[in-house]
Amino acid sequence: MDFLQGLKGLQGLKGLIGQNQPAQQPVADTDDDFADFAAAASPDPSPVSIPSAPGDALPGSPIGTVVAGSAVPYTAWYRVWERTSPADFYMEMMVIPFILVAVAIHFWGVSSNKRRAKKWMAVHQPILESEFALVGFHRQPKIAPIPEAAQGGAKFLDSCNKLTGANLADDLIKEKTAWEFETYASGRQNIAFADFKIVLKRRANPMTLLTEEAAGLFFESIKPKAERLDAVIYPFDGNESNFVVPAVPGSAEIDKANHQRIGNSTYDAFVLAIVDKMEMRRFREERYDASLTFTKDNAKLPEWATTMSESAEITDTILTKDLVDAIKSADRLFEYLIITDQPVEKPIRLEETAPKKRIHLSVKLPSDGNYAPVLPLFQQFLRLPDLLVQSAHFRPEVTKKINKLREEEKAKLKKISDKEAEEERLKQLDKVKKEERDRKMKGMSAEEQRKQTACNNSPDLCSETYDSVTYLGAHDSPFVRDASTGFSTSGDQYYNTTVQLDAGVRLLTAQVHDSNGDLHLCHTSCDLLDAGLLSDWLGEVKQWMDGNPNEVVTVLLVNSDNQPSSALHSRFEEANITSYTYTPPSTTSPPAYGSWPTLSSLISANTRLITFIATLPDTPSSAAAYLLNEFTFLFENSYSNTAYSDFSCTPDRPSSVQGDTSAALSAHLLPMINHFLYQQELLNIEIPAVDNITTTNSPATSPQGTLGQSAAQCTNEYGGRNPSFLLVDFFDQGPAIGVVDRLNGVTQPVGRKAVPPRGSSAGSEGSSRSETTFEGVRELVADVRDGRGKQIKLGAWIWAAGKWSWGGLNLSGGDVVS
Template sequence: MAEFVGSLFGGGKDQAPVVASDDDFADFATPSVATPSPVAAASVSPVSSIASSPTGLPVSNGPWYAVWERAELSDFKFEGYVALLLLFVIGTHVWGTRRNRAIAKKFISSITPVLTQEFAYVGFNQIPRANTINTSPTGELGVAKDFNPELAIKENHALEFISYASGRQNIAFMHTTIKLQRRNNPVAWIGELLFSFFLDSVPDPTDSATITISPFDGQDAGKQGGGHNSKFDNFVWALVNKRDMKRWRDERYDLSLTTTKDWEGLPSWLAVMSESKEIGDTVLFKELKDAVIDCQDVLEYLIVTDQPVDKPMELKETVPKKRISLKLTLPSSEKSAAAIPALISAFIRLVDHLVLTAHFRPEVLRKVKSVRDEEIRKLQKIADEEKAEERMMKRDEGKKKEREEKLRNMSAEDQKKFLEKEREKEGRKAAKRQMKKA
């Protein structure tokens, strides 16, 4: 053994063997630990000391809530990105909501002088009295001093605002709906912009206002037939911007009943959609012609109609109901905005013009009525077929109940004979049908 150890440590045969003693392993037997001095031990606090774990991360000996001793700011990068995203979304929502509110108020403010001049009541004032008539002792007409423009508009939500006006001859009420872009939702807004850019079938998101007038249509006349009567004939007529003419014809049933023509005295970007030339000549009056000249960027359509927007599916939906609608794209330039009040004024006074002049010859009304009667006949035919099918189902149900009642009152042998007769009868009917087909 001594020779093996000697060879292991490089000794030769002539060298004396090297024997290891216990003193050679003294350093490995007991680790050397320095005993800290009392001064050093007292300077280290067990609460505030921070050691390092084998992974290199700081380990706190402090209380459980001392997060600052266990983590650094760089450990919260992901949370920081999430917080920035939330701040962006919330900030954009607040900005978009305020921006939409400002756009709606600006539009209503631009047409409020016209509305207060034409209507006795504008907006949503809780006081049940006229709020646009000057009740001064001098008797001068004008906007009342207590009229509040802020009450002329109401916010349904961040994308829709409405206004209301009433108290005028020939008009029951006028309702305005302002629909705005999704500025309060940046993800949806950007998505709409991208889809409209790449797909022709998706219209560009815009800010628009739809103003609808419901005329009295004779309901303001006295029960005895005396006094003023605001009734005028049924027809469909429209001024449509050629930019979206196809879209409105496809989306609106009432416009599908008309023919489209260019009209003398109107700009080239406008088309007239009417059921008769005589109707078009009567409805289009000078004030309206002058008002639409500078409205190419804002006017979408102006429609006088008695038919529904959606194709009627039931006979009750074919009952005429007159409406006069104006759809505008909210202006982006001062020039377009300046043209809107005159257009609104002409739009309102169009009702007075219709009450005076829209009473056509019987030949014209016969042509208009024939188109509506054809649609009514189609719906009547569908309704009759549905009623016949319903009667047949009821008759079949009655026969089925009668057959089940018979079978319940029969014995087993009689039931077998009855069922055999039914099969023979069905077989004869099937054979006759095959002979007819041949």
């Protein structure tokens, strides 16, 4: 009883410690993953005995070895047949046959082309060896040539045609690609060497072949050519000494004994082609030399062939009976035969025009391997240089005609070459200038550097095209109202041209007159105000441009006495200013708006002077092409204004656009605004109005008549396009330059110089005029006394150079003299 109770007590103790309790059931959860994990059997790790010492530990089993209780190790290939099926290899089973077929076709195509090339070489080898000492590559020249009896006749050619090429030497022909093969021959009189190329179909690449054939059905330009032979002979043309080994002692006597001469293989240069009419169009398009010829049928040739020749005499000489019979034998396998000395590609450099005589033959290869029809032509082709050396020496008239055409082509290329050389020279010059400029700028201040990088006084204008910039113009620039002219009221400016340019004026206008056989700058008449020689004034402009290399200047000359362009050009040459002149691509029509060069490009090219003439009686020569007819490029509003209400933006000249602003802008003419007034004096004489000049030139946009108001009005009427030129009197007043800066968006101009003060103009002018009262009359009386009175015009008596005053009133206009 006690034993049983003790067992129960022991079981109660186990229950207390949880040993006899059933395994706890997993608690269900909404998360399936955790539920699966909870449902998994609890691992039952076996105790592992820990060795008491490192030496007692057993070595571990290598990976992949069989472990006790495991029959087969598990690897990637473990029972692979159970994890794969034939369906897994359907893609490979579909692709591999195509690959095998493509490889088979490739090897078939390569071997097929090799057989055809060897067949051609075998058939033509005897003919080549009968003509040349060396045929093929890396071969020794033959010692004994083929007997002449075996070289000609039908039997010889028939025997050649039967050859198959089974035992052909490997060095006779070379495989360039799987469809192109080449061979070579040299060692013949009159021929330096000959190249032969066999072009076959791309049988090794059927996809390319099919694509070309299919595309050729729709596009003639990419239609593949038939299998063919392209052969080129390079004659000696008298240059045997460049190819033949130098003579050894005694060779001259041997040559003389054998009646052999070296250097007699020359013939006249010409181009003659015999072409299949079906190939004629492509032939002319692909070859430059063929473009020098004219096409004409010849009665000797079959109907399907024609000639392309430079002379009928050449054609008659070359078309021998043997050659014509050979062409007829080849029939439609014949493509073309050309004798030429000109390049195939159009030359783009002068050195490419050097004559290089060649003879080309192109024939189709027969598809059945029967070369009998073309062998006579091939043989005649190899012997053609002998005919040329013997007969191709033509009459001087023929060679003169041929040479004339070649010289014309050379002249065109020389002109292009000279232009490219000049451009390269200018490029190098610009590079040197840039390096020099960079060197100088390193030691300059920021303001000085900004001036150096400016174009027309502003860096912002460098990228602007010439036509998109507005320029301030000095009306009658050389006609100055200062002490040098006795303060003539005929003067339109207070300061000379140099001061004008320094202050920002970039358009200079002047009137040109013929005075005693030379060209002078005169205001209306040289008796009224003569500013001196045109060449001297241009020299002043040139001197200023020399010292201001970043400025673009425009000159407009009124050709009052209708002088020819050659006379004007000579004055530009005297001033040495032609190097600065710019000539647009066309002198008969203006560039489209925005197509003019930028100021920076004009400066870089150093073509910074644009010259307009109103007007030219003739077309300038190429040397004077920079003289541009004003009304081809510009239009003007009215210039004869006496009141502010007369100012208008409507075109007045040229007559073709008179009153039609839309037509003027559509023609891309540059707008020039004449903004100056005249005032009438005694005898209805008009002189520049100076009384209200500050208002006239004012940059203010009101009231009516200011320069600022007129510019804004014209910009609006021109659809937002600013006027290109604003032409004013007394440019320093206003100041007029403010309007130009506003239109150009220039806020910080650099490099301008302030005009020097004129001092007390009223006092100095009044004193000058008082002291010179009647001075002009006295000068005229002196001229009459000296016998020059017949040359004096009435206008001179009236104006007296602006110095005739009476009763304190300046009759030439201006202020009252006290």
